[in-house]
Amino acid sequence: MPTPILHQFDLSPFAEKARLAFGLKGLAWSAVDIPMIMPKPMLTGLTGGYRKTPVMQLGANIYCDTRRIALELERLQPDPSLFPTGDVGLGLALSHWSDTAFFEPGAGLSMGTNDELPESLLADRKAFFEFMDFARLREEIPHLLTQLRAQASLVDRQLADGRRFMTGEVPGWVDICAYFPLWMARGFLVHAEKILAPLTRLPDWEARVKALGQGRRDTIDADAAWAEARAAEPVVGGHVDPDDPLGLTAGERVRVAADDYGRDPVEGELLVLDIDEVVVLRETRELGRIAVHFPRMGYRVTAA
Numbered sequence: 001m002p003t004p005i006l007h008q009f010d011l012s013p014f015a016e017k018a019r020l021a022f023g024l025k026g027l028a029w030s031a032v033d034i035p036m037i038m039p040k041p042m043l044t045g046l047t048g049g050y051r052k053t054p055v056m057q058l059g060a061n062i063y064c065d066t067r068r069i070a071l072e073l074e075r076l077q078p079d080p081s082l083f084p085t086g087d088v089g090l091g092l093a094l095s096h097w098s099d100t101a102f103f104e105p106g107a108g109l110s111m112g113t114n115d116e117l118p119e120s121l122l123a124d125r126k127a128f129f130e131f132m133d134f135a136r137l138r139e140e141i142p143h144l145l146t147q148l149r150a151q152a153s154l155v156d157r158q159l160a161d162g163r164r165f166m167t168g169e170v171p172g173w174v175d176i177c178a179y180f181p182l183w184m185a186r187g188f189l190v191h192a193e194k195i196l197a198p199l200t201r202l203p204d205w206e207a208r209v210k211a212l213g214q215g216r217r218d219t220i221d222a223d224a225a226w227a228e229a230r231a232a233e234p235v236v237g238g239h240v241d242p243d244d245p246l247g248l249t250a251g252e253r254v255r256v257a258a259d260d261y262g263r264d265p266v267e268g269e270l271l272v273l274d275i276d277e278v279v280v281l282r283e284t285r286e287l288g289r290i291a292v293h294f295p296r297m298g299y300r301v302t303a304a
Contacts, residue, residue, distance in 0.1 A: 001058070005029070005058075014066055014180070018069050021066075025215065030220045047292055049265055061234050061293065098178055098181060107184075109148065110189060148195065152196055165208065179210075182196070230286075230288055236272060250271070254280060258299055279294075
């Protein structure tokens with residue numbers, strides 16, 4: 001298999017999820033450092049418009065969203081598993097919980113409690129975080145702190161019987177999902193240590209998750225990643241489900257966009273549409289044929 005390439009920046013909490021997945025599996029991977037704010041021409045040129053962080057590349061196959069990245073890593077290297085207890089459905093469901101109910105209060109606090117954020121970053125996130133009312137962030141701080149603490153308490157409660165990880169004695173995707181909002185909170189929020197202090201089981205568990213490491217990382221530039229995409233052909237399995245409620249057909253021109261925030265659409269020829277995944281084929285002068293993969297949950301697919 002080609003070495004996975006992760007288009008990311010080190011301060012991204014969602015990229016931390018992918019890095020820990022590489023660590024759990026002991027994988028070698030290459031990092032392409034991307035800008036924190038738009039424009040991101042090398043990233044969006046690869047994806048066709050998708051701007052969220054991170055994006056994983058395997059040759060001419062581009063994987064968007066950490067849920068899709070996790071499943072692809074699991075397919076490529078099943079052992080050690082991201083789902084050691086076999087609870088794939090639970091793991092993916094909790095991924096949605098951590099990406100929304102747990103992440104969003106922390107994101108609001110990151111924007112609302114840091115007075116020294118650059119204006120360029122604030123302007124970018126105002127356009128990006130459509131779930132956030134920037135005009136009311138200051139007055140929302142107490143409420144957001146209660147929400148962050150309430151979500152963190154669920155993790156602390158899960159560890160109450162002395163287990164080492166969320167689903168038992170072995171780490172998995174559930175741990176990574178529960179960990180990354182805390183990684184963000186402790187790194188960027190001035191109030192985090194105080195509000196999390198009563199949750200005494202968290203620090204040791206966080207240390208165990210951090211100890212998974214990040215696998216074997218090297219760094220390449222975006223030009224090298226584009227060269228790999230240009231030299232490869234997409235490898236795609238799957239089909240377009242004829243009974244899918246959208247009634248789309250293989251080869252039809254479609255748009256795919258996140259349905260929460262960062263809704264920049266990607267347009268291409270429909271290759272795969274099933275209960276788990278949507279894949280579109282893009283034909284570009286610079287890169288040739290590129291297959292862009294999305295999870296089905298959380299993404300809107302429409303005829304172009």
